[in-house]
Amino acid sequence: EADIYQTPRYLVIGTGKKITLECSQTMGHDKMYWYQQDPGMELHLIHYSYGVNSTEKGDLSSESTVSRIRTEHFPLTLESARPSHTSQYLCASSATGIFGSGELFFGEGSRLTVL
Amino acid sequence: DAKTTQPNSMESNEEEPVHLPCNHSTISGTDYIHWYRQLPSQGPEYVIHGLTSNVNNRMASLAIAEDRKSSTLILHRATLRDAAVYYCIIRETSGSRLTFGEGTQLTVNP
Numbered sequence A: 001e002a003d004i005y006q007t008p009r010y011l012v013i014g015t016g017k018k019i020t021l022e023c024s025q026t027m028g029h030d031k032m033y034w035y036q037q038d039p040g041m042e043l044h045l046i047h048y049s050y051g052v053n054s055t056e057k058g059d060l061s062s063e064s065t066v067s068r069i070r071t072e073h074f075p076l077t078l079e080s081a082r083p084s085h086t087s088q089y090l091c092a093s094s095a096t097g098i099f100g101s102g103e104l105f106f107g108e109g110s111r112l113t114v115l
Numbered sequence B: 001d002a003k004t005t006q007p008n009s010m011e012s013n014e015e016e017p018v019h020l021p022c023n024h025s026t027i028s029g030t031d032y033i034h035w036y037r038q039l040p041s042q043g044p045e046y047v048i049h050g051l052t053s054n055v056n057n058r059m060a061s062l063a064i065a066e067d068r069k070s071s072t073l074i075l076h077r078a079t080l081r082d083a084a085v086y087y088c089i090i091r092e093t094s095g096s097r098l099t100f101g102e103g104t105q106l107t108v109n110p
Helices: none
Strands: A004-007 A010-013 A019-025 A031-037 A044-051 A054-057 A076-078 A087-094 A110-114 B009-013 B018-023 B032-038 B045-050 B061-064 B070-075 B084-091 B104-109
Touching (some): A004 A087, A019 A087, B009 B018, B045 B070
Parallel strands (some): A010 A110, B009 B104
Antiparallel strands (some): A004 A019, A019 A076, A031 A044, A031 A087, A044 A054, B018 B070
């Protein structure tokens, strides 16, 4: 059973607000990821981290930012939310696998609606 | 990243086996083949992965072609709870990133 948690599960906010989506894992995984997924569509990698103080942008450009100050914590922040940011955000983590064998563990997702 | 091709959708009847195909003709020699599934309103969950040999676990079996250019995820007895989007993903040797495609929407009929 995965020990990766996302809060909030659902968030409805107005345009211009600053929001932070929290993601924590208790498995000691060094690698963490944020994916964005619109309803019925595929997942797109927007940020990833290979360890503390390491963050990289993913395949899909995003106005969000991330930080990795602690191994277990990988929050995602939107400084000024817009309706175009409405989506589901999924956090994942993995241990260092041998030659890419490590599986990803996903949280349940944070569904963001910006009015 | 190696590309994968999967059918958009498949149907099965409950209690019957399901074979979900995936083509990955540009796979490199040391890339792993991963399968994940996503149930409605949930994050994806790991199903199985393999390199060259066929693999079995409690959830499914993975049959890998000898040339590794295709693979098949096998659910031995489909249940209604297996209705989900199934993603076939090639994971590169050097990378930890997984790039998800559109996947196959599996419908299980009672």
